[in-house]
Amino acid sequence: MTRLAKSAGAKSAGAKSAGIKTAGLFGAGLTAALLASTGLAVAQTPGKVKIGVVSTLSGPSAVLGQHLRDGFALGVKSLGGKLGGLEAEVVVVDDELKPDVAVNKVKGLIERDKVDFVVGVVFSNVLMAVHKPVVESQTFFIGTNAGPSPAAGKACSPYFFSTAYQNDQNHEVLGQHAQDQGYKRVFLLAPNYQAGKDSLAGFKRYFKGEVVDEVYTPLNQLDFSAELAKIAAAKPDAVFAFMPGGMGVNLVKQYKQAGLAGNVPFLSAFTVDETTLPATQDAAVGLFSGAQWAPGLDNAQSKAFVGAFEKEYGYVPAMYAANSYDAALLIDAAIKATGGDLKDKARLGEALKTAKFASVRGKFAFNSNQFPKQDFYLVKVEKRADGKFETAPVKTVFKDYGDVYAKDCTMK
Structure with a gap:
C-alpha cells in the first residue's frame, strides 16, 4: 500500500484518486499525519522505497504544483503502487514558494522521514535553496521542472x-522562432528570479535582433498595466514573455484587453500551457510556446499518459505532470536494475543514468550533466473538439538537444 502524507496547505484533490492513500488528520491516518508534522522519527521499512515530493501547493502558482504532484502520483499508480518492485511510500510537502520554508521541509524529509529520493520542485529559487542540503546528504534528487543554470553547470x-x-531551453525555441520569422525588434518580459533571468538569456541566445526593452517584474505580480503601456509605446515586432501560473493568466487576458493581441505577436514559454488554458481559454488560442512535450505529441506512450491522466483527474496535463510521471518511471527502472538495493549509492546512481523506460516524450537519455538530451518543439494552443484546450507541436526546432551549461559540469 502507498501512503501520501500531506504537509499543511497541500490539497488532497487528485492525489486521492491516484490510488494513493491520503494520511489525513482523522481516523486511521491520524498517527501517520502526526508523525509527518511533529518531527518524530519514522523508521525505514524493509522492502519499501520512500519518496519525498516537493511542490508548490498554495498561493497563485498552486496549479503548477498540482500538475507536478498528480503526474508523479499517476506514475506510481500505473506501476501498481510499487517502484522497482518495492512498496512506494510518498510524502508530499508544500514548499509554499518560500525558499526558507522549503529548506526546513526538505531537511525533515531527509532527516525525519529518511526518504530515498526527493522529487519535484516547481520554482528555481526554491530549487536553488534545497539543492545543496539534498545532494550533500547523498540523497538522490530528481528534478521535474525547475532547471536553474548552476544546477546544470558548475553546481x-x-x-x-x-x-x-x-x-x-524552452525559451531558446522562441528565440529561434523569432529569428526565423524575421522579427527585428522584440520586447522581453519575465519575473525577477533565477528562472526569469535564465528564460531571457535563452531567448537572446538565438534571437539576433534588437531587444527594445528587457523588463523584470516582481515574482507573482498580477497587474501588468504599466508593462503593457511600455509595450504599446515601444511598438515592437513581437513580445516574448515568461510568466507561469496566475501571472500568465493575467498577462494574456490583459494583453488582449489592451488591444495588443492581433497587432503585436505574443510569444512565450510556460505562459500559455495546460496550467493556464482553463482560465485564458479562447484568449490564448493560436498563441505559440516552446516545449519538450505537449499533450498533442504523437507517440503511443504520450497518448496513453494523457488519456489516463484526464480519466483520473478530469483535466489536461501540462509538462509539469508529464515530467513527474517520467520521474516515477525512471526511479522504477533504476531500482529494478539494482535488484531493489537502495544502499549502494554508486550502483543506484549508475542505474539512474542508464535507466530504460517508456518516456512520454519518446526516447529518453541523459546528457553528461544528468539533464535530458531531447527534442524541443514550437507548440501552439488549440481548442479541442470536446471544448478543452491544449498545446500541440507545430514543428521540431531542436533535435536531441542538450543544454549549453553541460560543458561547465565536472561530471563526464
Whole structure:
C-alpha cells in the first residue's frame, strides 16, 4: 500500500484518486499525519522505497504544483503502487514558494522521514535553496521542472537528475522562432528570479535582433498595466514573455484587453500551457510556446499518459505532470536494475543514468550533466473538439538537444 502524507496547505484533490492513500488528520491516518508534522522519527521499512515530493501547493502558482504532484502520483499508480518492485511510500510537502520554508521541509524529509529520493520542485529559487542540503546528504534528487543554470553547470552533482529541461531551453525555441520569422525588434518580459533571468538569456541566445526593452517584474505580480503601456509605446515586432501560473493568466487576458493581441505577436514559454488554458481559454488560442512535450505529441506512450491522466483527474496535463510521471518511471527502472538495493549509492546512481523506460516524450537519455538530451518543439494552443484546450507541436526546432551549461559540469 502507498501512503501520501500531506504537509499543511497541500490539497488532497487528485492525489486521492491516484490510488494513493491520503494520511489525513482523522481516523486511521491520524498517527501517520502526526508523525509527518511533529518531527518524530519514522523508521525505514524493509522492502519499501520512500519518496519525498516537493511542490508548490498554495498561493497563485498552486496549479503548477498540482500538475507536478498528480503526474508523479499517476506514475506510481500505473506501476501498481510499487517502484522497482518495492512498496512506494510518498510524502508530499508544500514548499509554499518560500525558499526558507522549503529548506526546513526538505531537511525533515531527509532527516525525519529518511526518504530515498526527493522529487519535484516547481520554482528555481526554491530549487536553488534545497539543492545543496539534498545532494550533500547523498540523497538522490530528481528534478521535474525547475532547471536553474548552476544546477546544470558548475553546481552539477551525481545526486541530481532532471526529467525536465534546463531553464533556458524552452525559451531558446522562441528565440529561434523569432529569428526565423524575421522579427527585428522584440520586447522581453519575465519575473525577477533565477528562472526569469535564465528564460531571457535563452531567448537572446538565438534571437539576433534588437531587444527594445528587457523588463523584470516582481515574482507573482498580477497587474501588468504599466508593462503593457511600455509595450504599446515601444511598438515592437513581437513580445516574448515568461510568466507561469496566475501571472500568465493575467498577462494574456490583459494583453488582449489592451488591444495588443492581433497587432503585436505574443510569444512565450510556460505562459500559455495546460496550467493556464482553463482560465485564458479562447484568449490564448493560436498563441505559440516552446516545449519538450505537449499533450498533442504523437507517440503511443504520450497518448496513453494523457488519456489516463484526464480519466483520473478530469483535466489536461501540462509538462509539469508529464515530467513527474517520467520521474516515477525512471526511479522504477533504476531500482529494478539494482535488484531493489537502495544502499549502494554508486550502483543506484549508475542505474539512474542508464535507466530504460517508456518516456512520454519518446526516447529518453541523459546528457553528461544528468539533464535530458531531447527534442524541443514550437507548440501552439488549440481548442479541442470536446471544448478543452491544449498545446500541440507545430514543428521540431531542436533535435536531441542538450543544454549549453553541460560543458561547465565536472561530471563526464
